[in-house]
């Protein structure tokens with residue numbers, strides 16, 4: 001009994017203490033404790049002193065391999081990404097610059113704490129701000145403030161950056177890393193400090209757990225999905241799948257074997273093949289063949305990850321010995337979190353199915369993309385729908401306060417979809433073609449975002465985009481199965 005009282009007292013203390021930091025009202029941002037979180041609504045922190053942040057080019061002098069791997073990664077593009085810049089521009093216009101600070105706290109943290117980044121656009125910014133999530137973001141991370149957030153977990157940029165310290169002999173740069181430092185680590189340029197966080201998902205969670213800036217609704221819950229799933233139980237972290245090459249990722253996902261020290265790569269490769277495609281276009285246009293080849297290899301990696309992520313099984317359901325339904329089971333085979341994850345209200349994964357009889361005549365279709373890139377109303381989509389105030393449909397992250405639908409597939413889990421199909425006149429077996437398709441966004445949303453890019457990003461000059469492109473669709477899985485119409 002005594003124990004129970006203790007827990008209740010603790011919970012009461014937690015519940016009493018949280019509202020002081022985050023009162024549960026819309027526009028709560030103004031009430032966040034600014035002493036704890038001076039850059040609110042971003043929860044990023046900086047132990048400010050004479051030690052300065054270092055641009056990635058300097059790190060590259062001694063760490064060329066990590067630099068080469070990181071170059072062209074989504075992290076290196078997190079601020080320059082035209083899709084991000086378009087949405088940022090919309091956010092600032094709709095909700096003011098304070099919102100933008102929340103976005104920038106994850107997309108260009110050093111740009112925020114040093115006051116370089118003041119809104120959308122790239123003009124006049126230094127290399128550190130432009131380079132988004134660069135070396136000195138992660139390797140200056142000394143700790144995180146996850147316990148001081150409402151959900152008591154890292155989120156919304158809740159990490160503490162400390163690029164160095166002042167000593168009697170002057171400034172000493174400190175770089176935090178995964179290993180116990182050996183003699184001479186840092187070559188007099190920096191000291192090395194072992195930080196276990198760098199081997200944990202919680203490092204990534206600071207930015208891969210996104211909440212509404214005011215209401216605190218979880219919007220992107222990649223960390224939470226991972227934490228509640230089997231990979232976290234087996235201690236297979238984000239790093240074990242996203243900081244390794246393709247084969248090592250497959251081994252981590254299938255065998256739960258953690259990669260060895262020498263196997264880590266700074267690719268941070270996920271599903272966003274579109275960004276690598278745009279980068280390859282831009283690099284080719286600018287005559288930078290090396291970067292174009294780099295972007296192309298990252299494009300192939302992302303496509304490979306998407307194709308390895310899922311599987312489908314197709315099987316008949318008979319009633320009275322006659323075909324009544326076709327069951328499609330969609331497996332999340334190798335994503336460490338839900339499929340899709342993150343911007344689930346923007347990303348699209350859906351089933352397309354065509355059923356033909358023995359003469360080749362189409363007797364049923366579903367999920368076929370229309371002329372304008374639209375999906376039919378009856379499509380089975382794996383994603384989510386956000387709701388704003390008044391509970392109507394919303395896509396913008398500053399407006400979403402809850403979700404009306406969450407239909408994503410948990411890690412190592414599956415979802416079943418049943419299609420009613422009868423073919424009373426068919427003589428032979430039916431040919432059932434099933435595709436699981438992936439697209440970064442709906443065509444209309446992509447239009448709106450690219451149309452909103454700030455004036456100093458010239459899509460035609462930089463990316464060769466003179467008109468709005470059809471967003472590419474990737475087939476994650478394709479299967480054709482023969483199904484008998486009678487048992």
Ligand code: HEC
Pocket residue numbers: 081083084085087088091099100102103104105106107155156157206207208209210211270272275341342343397398440
């Ligand atoms: C807590 C960190 C965090 C905050 C705050 C944040 N983002 Fe992001 N953002 C991310 C991560 C992580 C991704 C990658 C998710 C993915 O690719 O699925 C992302 C992806 C995006 C993308 C998609 C980019 C693409 O190329 O597809 C857009 C657009 C975007 N963010 C805009 C914003 C805007 C605008 C804000 C502020 C209102 C914001 N973000 C706030 C972490 C954050």
Ligand code: HEC
Pocket residue numbers: 056059060063066067068070071075133134135136137138139177178198199203239243261264266
């Ligand atoms: C998004 C965070 C992040 C960024 C950005 C990042 N790193 Fe790392 N880095 C890590 C993590 C996590 C590890 C540990 C991986 C492991 O478990 O071995 C690591 C490991 C390292 C190591 C130790 C040896 C190795 O490769 O495992 C070096 C050196 C290093 N990083 C340098 C860099 C440099 C240089 C850059 C920029 C070009 C950079 N990092 C960018 C997160 C990051």
Ligand code: HEC
Pocket residue numbers: 054055058059060061062063135136139175176177178179180181182184185186187189190192193194
């Ligand atoms: C003058 C050379 C030099 C420069 C510049 C340099 N480093 Fe290092 N760093 C080293 C050496 C040497 C080691 C130890 C051997 C190794 O891991 O490569 C090291 C080790 C590391 C480690 C591994 C620590 C661990 O866990 O054992 C990280 C992380 C790291 N450096 C990050 C950075 C970052 C980030 C930058 C740029 C801000 C940077 N370094 C710039 C020389 C340098």
Ligand code: HEC
Pocket residue numbers: 074075077078079081084105106107109133137138203204205206207208238239242243268269270271272273302
């Ligand atoms: C300082 C914030 C920050 C940290 C820390 C961070 N990320 Fe990211 N990450 C981002 C942002 C922002 C994006 C999306 C950029 C964009 O799309 O414009 C992103 C994108 C990604 C993507 C690509 C997603 C896609 O759609 O392809 C992967 C994979 C990824 N991060 C993995 C990691 C891993 C693993 C870690 C921890 C070792 C980590 N990140 C730590 C901010 C961060």
Ligand code: HEC
Pocket residue numbers: 201204205208222223226231236237238239240241242252253270271272305306308309334335336337338339340341342343347
């Ligand atoms: C077992 C391997 C595995 C682990 C562990 C894992 N991921 Fe992934 N991740 C994948 C695969 C495969 C994909 C591509 C399919 C997809 O989009 O879900 C992916 C996709 C992503 C994306 C892009 C989503 C999109 O559609 O834009 C982000 C962001 C991401 N992962 C971040 C993380 C973070 C952060 C963690 C840790 C909390 C993590 N991942 C753990 C395998 C993994």
